[in-house]
Amino acid sequence: MHSIHFTILPPPAILKNEIECIRIADYHGKEAVTIQVAPYGAPGMVFHHNNGHAALKHIFTHSGRSFCPPPLFLSGPVIESSIMTYKQAAFTTVQVIFKPTALETLFGITPSQLAPGWIGPQEWEALDLTSQLMEARNSQEQMTLLTTFLTSRLKQEKPRDMIVEESLHLIHAHMGSLHVKDLLNTFHLSERQFERRFTRAVGLTPQAYLRVKRFNAAIHLIKTGHFARLTDVAAALNFTDQSHLIHDIKAFSGLTPTRLAQHADDFYHEQTGYSFV
Missing domain, CATH: 1.10.10.60 (Homeodomain-like)
Incomplete structure (x- = not known):
């Protein structure tokens, strides 16, 4: 992974109870990349792109499930390893790693219904966000769009157990x-x-x-x-x-x-x- 640069960002203060951190991966090579990911047990939101196009081709899990991810998706908590296959091009991936209960508090999604699995933006009212992210001029604009969207979800925050x-x-x-x-x-x-x-x-x-x-x-x-x-x-x-x-x-x-x-x-x-x- 020498040609992939990772950056870990803390969450905005207003979202610290919902977000663990934000991980950005930048790849500037030309060869296709396959990354194996060990389970962490937390849900997340992923945005991946290359010049306005989706960068990820497939996600395969150890148990044989597969997913062709849209540019923006939510992932549930998983306890099995997965393989992420990227297209043959440079890419940027922004991964928001949520606190364990954030799917329900922010999106009203019961985590047990999504684990293990993924859902596209049409299922959590984020189609507009996808197009805005794709049209953003740089990563700073993308981060602003993501955090603004998530902050807006706080107004609908569900009660915590x-x-x-x-x-x-x-x-x-x-x-x-x-x-x-x-x-x-x-x-x-x-x-x-x-x-x-x-x-x-x-x-x-x-x-x-x-x-x-x-x-x-x-x-x-x-x-x-x-x-x-x-x-x-x-x-x-x-x-x-x-x-x-x-x-x-x-x-x-x-x-x-x-x-x-x-x-x-x-x-x-x-x-x-x-x-x-």
């Missing part, structure tokens, strides 16, 4: 030691009640969400070299053992830990997950 919001905070703060049963004890809910509320708001079960987040935390520890041995990474993140860690890495990335570590120059950011050519 504060128990789910607090559970997400606890998961992120205590990744290496938290179990779902700890959340049940904290909120005094039955497993069925909690799973129903969490899945509706996030689009994933609490077990699946915690698992994909621990996988990403493991990549972070492996890539930064904080631990010399996989057994130490497994222990730090409360995996049952090293075999359990290896199983999840293979399941989510399609790579063994050794091969994953060899992609030392590929792109990883703790807010956006991991991707590689």
